[in-house]
Amino acid sequence: MKFLISLALVFATPLASLAEVTVTDPWARASILASRPGAAYVTAESDKDDRLIGASTPIADRVMIHAVETDANGVGRMVHRETLDLPAGEAVNFAPGGMHLMLMGLSEKLVEGTIFPLTLHFEAAGEVTVDVPVLGVAASGPHEGSK
Numbered sequence: 001m002k003f004l005i006s007l008a009l010v011f012a013t014p015l016a017s018l019a020e021v022t023v024t025d026p027w028a029r030a031s032i033l034a035s036r037p038g039a040a041y042v043t044a045e046s047d048k049d050d051r052l053i054g055a056s057t058p059i060a061d062r063v064m065i066h067a068v069e070t071d072a073n074g075v076g077r078m079v080h081r082e083t084l085d086l087p088a089g090e091a092v093n094f095a096p097g098g099m100h101l102m103l104m105g106l107s108e109k110l111v112e113g114t115i116f117p118l119t120l121h122f123e124a125a126g127e128v129t130v131d132v133p134v135l136g137v138a139a140s141g142p143h144e145g146s147k
């Protein structure tokens, strides 16, 4: 019993002070032209209320958080967001046609079969870096085109 109590204390201390964000299913679509921005997608989930405050990658000048909003005429347009809220325990999905990480000023075009690092900056959890696989130009999700 004494052992169980001390074990609980050991595990409770770090969890109480730090938020932890899990980033899964990163992917990007191959680009046809390096002059066009690329887009990367992930799923992010935090165990505490947190906020995505930015992202970066060595292959692009700048990474922007973009949402897609549909106007009154049903036309979707990209909207820049400075931050993105991550409510505790809620998985936030980035996907084509919705939230995405826009890779501005690519140093080279995204080639299918390659991988690049992407660092996400969270207000509470700090930095999380993931390896982003580049899938085919027609891929629409993280598991397609990855045989």
Ligand SMILES: [Cu+2]
Residues within 6 Å of the ligand: 066, 078, 100, 101, 102
């Ligand atoms: Cu965009």
